[in-house]
Amino acid sequence: MKLTKKAAAAMLAMAMMASLAACGGSAEETTAATTTAAAAETEAEAEEAVTEAETEAETEGEATEAAGGVIVMGTNAEFEPWEYHDGDAIVGIDPEIAQAIADKLGMELQIEDMAFDAIIPSVVSGKCDFAMAGMTVTEERKVSVDFTDTYAESSLVLLVQADNTEITGPDSLADHKVGAQTGTTGDLTATELVGDGNVERYNSFFEAVQSLKQGKIDAVLLDSAPAKVFLSQNEDLKQAGDAMNKEEYAIAVQKGNTELLDQINGAIDELQADGTIDEIMNKYIPAE
Numbered sequence: 001m002k003l004t005k006k007a008a009a010a011m012l013a014m015a016m017m018a019s020l021a022a023c024g025g026s027a028e029e030t031t032a033a034t035t036t037a038a039a040a041e042t043e044a045e046a047e048e049a050v051t052e053a054e055t056e057a058e059t060e061g062e063a064t065e066a067a068g069g070v071i072v073m074g075t076n077a078e079f080e081p082w083e084y085h086d087g088d089a090i091v092g093i094d095p096e097i098a099q100a101i102a103d104k105l106g107m108e109l110q111i112e113d114m115a116f117d118a119i120i121p122s123v124v125s126g127k128c129d130f131a132m133a134g135m136t137v138t139e140e141r142k143v144s145v146d147f148t149d150t151y152a153e154s155s156l157v158l159l160v161q162a163d164n165t166e167i168t169g170p171d172s173l174a175d176h177k178v179g180a181q182t183g184t185t186g187d188l189t190a191t192e193l194v195g196d197g198n199v200e201r202y203n204s205f206f207e208a209v210q211s212l213k214q215g216k217i218d219a220v221l222l223d224s225a226p227a228k229v230f231l232s233q234n235e236d237l238k239q240a241g242d243a244m245n246k247e248e249y250a251i252a253v254q255k256g257n258t259e260l261l262d263q264i265n266g267a268i269d270e271l272q273a274d275g276t277i278d279e280i281m282n283k284y285i286p287a288e
């Protein structure tokens with residue numbers, strides 16, 4: 001990314017803090033990194049801070065992507081058709097749109113796969129430049145990150161075992177065990193519907209669905225397109241009731257990074273106008 005030296009110094013310091021925290025670095029070390037960037041008042045000092053930070057980051061074995069030609073996307077590749085593994089590759093709607101955006105920005109796309117609830121923290125800390133993970137725009141998330149314009153719509157649906165006659169939709173969920181991937185809107189909505197004690201949280205919706213098939217839980221609450229994929233692969237499951245709500249997906253960037261936000265919004269605009277986003281979407285979600 002193209003950044004001013006001061007911004008680069010600050011971001012590097014944040015990345016270092018994150019890596020220090022991850023490596024169990026001491027509080028003193030973390031403070032030192034913050035002070036270096038904060039005290040970098042003059043251009044020369046800022047430059048020094050960048051060099052110092054770069055050297056230290058290299059020593060730590062951390063890449064300094066943000067200052068180079070690489071743009072890093074944080075995602076959770078367990079969410080077909082939005083992002084999933086195909087052999088060693090991470091494929092799906094989001095990686096393809098992200099690649100098209102990176103091409104427009106003239107940057108090399110790098111994808112970091114992580115747990116869904118680690119994605120927003122990774123953007124906040126600067127470990128990733130942006131998050132793209134079939135991620136719904138919510139008021140709560142807006143407190144930590146900024147969202148681009150939306151690029152897709154979704155809704156939540158309930159999956160149950162095919163022979164379930166008790167659960168016919170959200171109204172008949174009370175006292176039933178509902179599974180979801182941790183930190184997702186499925187998790188949050190399930191918690192509202194059945195209470196914290198009746199929600200089972202999993203690292204992925206795949207695990208939640210396995211648990212449903214084994215009868216350990218009564219339903220899974222998840223986004224419509226992944227639900228369709230699970231239904232197509234599991235004859236012993238069905239959807240209970242209609243889609244529940246409307247959600248919108250967008251890309252998240254670090255709060256206040258208007259430069260990147262504007263660049264991505266510009267790219268989304270163009271990719272919507274020339275039909276690229278529709279084309280990618282239709283490839284993975286065939287019309288009924």
Ligand code: GLN
Binds near residue numbers: 076116133136183
């Ligand atoms: N759209 C849901 C959310 O943002 C689920 C996303 C996901 O599991 N990747 O919470």
